[in-house]
Amino acid sequence: MKKLLVVCYSQSGQLTQIVSSVLRPVSESGQIELVFEELRPETAYPFPWTALRFADTFPESLQGIPCKLKPFRFDPQADYDGIVLAYQVWYLSPSIPVNTFLQSPEAKQVINGRPVVTIIGCRNMWLQAQERVKASIVELGGRPAGNIVLMDRAPNLLGIISITAWMLTGSKDRFVKIFPKPGISDEDIARAERFGVPLRDALHHGRWEGLQADLNRLGAVEVVPSYILFEQRILKIFNVWAKFIRRSGPPGDASRHFRLRLFIGYLFAAVFLIAPLATAVTFVLRMLHRDKVNRLIDYYASNRYPQETNG
Ligand SMILES: Cc1cc2nc3c(=O)[nH]c(=O)nc-3n(C[C@H](O)[C@H](O)[C@H](O)COP(=O)(O)O)c2cc1C
Known part of the structure; x- marks a missing residue:
């Protein structure tokens, strides 16, 4: 068994x-x-x-x-x-x-x-x-x-x-x-x-x-090819927001509320403005660098880790 x-x-x-x-x-x-x-x-x-x-x-x-x-x-x-x-x-x-x-x-x-x-x-x-x-x-x-x-x-x-x-x-x-x-x-x-x-x-x-x-x-x-670029970009900005919010207080604390409200505003802007932009940019990148984008798609669909850097 x-x-x-x-x-x-x-x-x-x-x-x-x-x-x-x-x-x-x-x-x-x-x-x-x-x-x-x-x-x-x-x-x-x-x-x-x-x-x-x-x-x-x-x-x-x-x-x-x-x-x-x-x-x-x-x-x-x-x-x-x-x-x-x-x-x-x-x-x-x-x-x-x-x-x-x-x-x-x-x-x-x-x-x-x-x-x-x-x-x-x-x-x-x-x-x-x-x-x-x-x-x-x-x-x-x-x-x-x-x-x-x-x-x-x-x-x-x-x-x-x-x-x-x-x-x-x-x-x-x-x-x-x-x-x-x-x-x-x-x-x-x-x-x-x-x-x-x-x-x-x-x-x-x-x-x-x-x-x-x-x-x-x-x-x-x-x-989804456009999310490869979107996620990579957004993560960098997310890191800045996370530090900014954590500096204002511990989880659950009211001292965080002002910064959390700002973050909610940013989140909606990211989804409604940056995501469509990333879709357009990825479309162009895919035309120009088809092999590279296809290699990335192949990587994310696999169990490999870490990603090879030679390509
Ligand atoms: C706080 C929070 C953040 C989330 N962020 C994401 C995200 O970044 N990407 C995503 O695809 N789904 C995100 N989701 C959706 C969740 O992955 C999940 O589909 C949903 O919460 C239902 O999961 P459950 O089985 O725990 O109810 C988020 C959900 C929550 C509650």
């Missing part, structure tokens, strides 16, 4: 649904024991959020500052054949609870020497978060062995309004009956079951090398 550790955190339950769907073929095989570890912050992050609380998680998400988690229930000394790490993206970074897990001694114990498959459920921007997660896995002695990404399919600008309404009201209905339904579609979640088949086989045979190629053939990863 093989053993798979599944580490997950979800606020709305969306990511938990994705994980259940992907793992259906694994659990139905009857040959693999699943050990679930749901991460539980000592102080729960609110859902729905208030706008200020939503913004308040930004500096610590970006800088990878951990929160306090309740004690884990899994046995870090057990003999797992692989790890599934399911996470959502907060501000182009792995969410704080997942980042906290990655910094724990227990993560070091279980990840060291083992293949790790990541499952991401996010709105649409996950490239740089995954770079950080791959870096952590490699640093902990593990092997990034596969990546499955489910995203919101709404166009970027409509999607940002839908998801904001979802996050601030907790309702996953169509905002004012006009905007697209927020989050990942029920159909995409149900169809994610197909990714579990190569995962089950990799686990069963202990062969992980071809997993990402198999997953990619099933459409597990879509790299």
